[in-house]
Amino acid sequence: MAGISRRYPMLRRSQAMWASRRVWQPRLVFWAGAISIGLISVLFALLADRAQALFHVVTGGDSGSWRFYLPLVMTPAGFVICAWLAHSFFPGSQGSGIPQAIAARHLRDDEDRGHLLSLRLAAGKVALTVIGLACGGSIGREGPTVQVGASLMLQAARWGGVAQARGLILAGSAAGVAAAFNTPLAGIVFAIEEMG
Template structure:
């Protein structure tokens, strides 16, 4: 009898270890739940502070139009110095860092997605917006979210795998744009080169929880506002190839310039690369001159893109000016993403397309330009289509958007063979080893 009771107790302990509250499967679920909730909260806080920084800069410009000529270059140099001094892994978008982090999850917690890097990314990105830099918060949100998810798993003693960072990054995209489907697509197309079946549940859970937190706190909003225009099949056959080719080539050119900058051997550029703070100062001067001259190229470009979608007129050269401002900011190495600025450049391209097709629905034409340019830059057509459709509630345009994105993806390959984020991630691989 005693032996039977002892056996039953031993079996009960084994079952408790395997399936009880302290079992690995439950700790992993709790870590994912807690991490995703925190990602949603931090993403919303990040968005609010970034918007406030943008408004403060706009208020300064409205009062002293000449102030950016001094403030922006000095701010670029200061943020570049602080990034190099305190958190080198925080420079740039943040998405390449997460891609590199998946190669060595445990080691990356010391550099690429460490707490120090995430905190620096948070505040330095906001600082860049205070100085008028052409950056977005979506890429930084991906890096910060991956760090949060990593620490949630480490706190509960759950082994880190690449899927943890992929799930965190995808949750960050979902919370940043309030676009859960885009988060899943981004995980498949960009963060995971080989999407493993076992990480499906982790990614879906993290994205949905972060999305629900964002939805519950910020409400059911559409990022760029609802756009209900549609175009017919005959019109789509005319405009989608044109939008795809122009947007794809422009986006591919941006990627080509970003990736080739580090290898150009011209003496002046080599001299500037060896002096990153001086180079950031020069980039700041370019951004300041473009901003003061146009009045439209500061910050994320969200307001201008939204105005273009709604049918407001902007100068025909806005897309080119925003392209140059975003390129100068990205090359400077300042913490900040290119998602929102790229959508703004795409809106500028769409505005140019409206003049080529004046009889077509203008809002729909603008969205085709946005999806084409964004695809050309990031080379992720599915993500681009879903982001545009979810941020504008333009589900009736899914087929034209997809056609334009596929053409743009092909056109971009003619200009730049390598994908931007994958190419940039190679520069962080030595740090993660």
Template sequence: MTTPESNAATEVGSGLNEEEVRRRHILPKALVVGLVAGVVASAFRLALAWAEDLRNHQLGGLHGWPSFAAWTSLGALAGGLGLWMVRRLAPEAAGSGIPHLQAVLLGKTRLHWKRLLPVKFIAGVIGIGGGLTLGREGPTVQMGGASGLMVADWFRVKAGGGERKALISAGAGAGLAAAFNSPLAGMIFVLEELQGNFTPVVFVAAFLASVSSDVVSRLLVGDKPVFHLEAMPAMSVNELPLALLLGLLAGLLGVVFNKCLLGSLDGFDRLTRSKWLGGAVAGFVAGIAGWTMPHLSGGGGTLADQAIAGEIAVGILPLLLIARFVLTMTCYGCGTAGGIFAPLLVLGALGGLLFGHGIAHLSPAWMPNPESFAVLGMGALFTAIVRAPLTGIVLMVEMTGKYDFMLPLLASCLAAYGVTEWLGSAPIYDQLRQRAERNAA
């Protein structure tokens, strides 16, 4: 039995108080969580890259009606099969999975990692690899959290204690770190979005897991930033008012995005209760988009790269922005496995580039590099939708490697946050979690 005298002896003899002892004991477990989450995230990332390359190379050589039939058939099959797997085998694997993790950490539901991990991984590869306009980052965060619980079971951590939740949170941060090569953003996301507060144990666990996961990801996938902006010059102080204006517009778009996303989910629920039909419809629509322009479907990483590089013709930017918005609403609304991180970043990049070219058309001297606003657009729209400004700022800095973008990112992200706060738009993951709780009641 632990006595006050033994506690005092521990503090005097080792220099560790009770909180520090807990942190010391969680370190090896958090390290293992990071390593496991890094392997899972890297495997998921590589599998999706292989599936996307296979899809584009195999179908890109077709022409005419055979090409149309192949794109739409593949999309419908992938969407239907992915949705069937989720609804039949692991309903909690639907969507990005981040709202489910929030509910787990709040003690409102349970996390069944043995069924979640394989279903989320396979259904995600099938759906996103088949062309659905969804992201891998949300699923990676959920699988990271599931990896944290798996490691907790390996170490026989007692149920009902805070240590299990700390390891789940650490795994979620590790998943985000591995998805974007962004360890600081992974840690901040845990504290800002999942936990909503700062505790030393969670901080230490999330930090160690995110760093170790990032190391694994860099070894297995590569250590370059997600976006390559070496040749892009730094933004001047004179462009800060434009960054603020872009943030205000992104805030408005974020409010519209959240309302439309919830409306899309409700619409699919009203139209069909089938375990596969909604996914087949969404996949068919995504197939039409892929047939029209291959990079329009899927996660959209290539499209974001082109926007940041300024390689997209100005005349088609509005069409691409509208098309990606509609595709995101359709594909996420069907309820299959896939997130909104990547789609919203693509929308932010396209919207920011369109804004930059619009200002350049009015005053070329005031806007020497319109593509730099694609970076600000991504951070601002992420902040408006997720309501996690610190994560958005750090994420964009780590993804681009452009630390001199910190000041304009601060301006645009905080402006976007202010608009959503003023309009009373709740964070999207909170809204999705509350919607799931209402449907389950």
């Protein structure tokens, strides 16, 4: 192998590049973030579907029984609980998620970004959305998936020591859209039109 690399300097440079931490570290961070976004998005979709099914079981679906009136109490009470949880434990989780990801991309200070994108906010966003759906709220999981994706990718960048936070927020948001709608091209278009 040493004789081949002496004859072909391009091969020697390629081997040196792959041995360099500067080359493989950003790629590893990117792939770790992308895989985690995919897994969390699938889990989020399953939880959201189960929460909606639970609401229909509790309220009796379309039957004419007294349970048909449960949403009159259940939905407002669920929203009060969600608002209290958001205010007390997950400040910054309010909103659809897309404006928060866009705003975090434009912030320069990492501490300011942490108020909009963090693992705690991602967990809160998922939990509050699932609770809202279980209570009968007309909530979509697509916007929250964007904020969750951006949070996960930003956290992967922090753990991996990668400095391109703005680009990774963009990639995480696009991956969130792609995972939420199961359309990779929509994630690219979203990243170009909305985030970029």
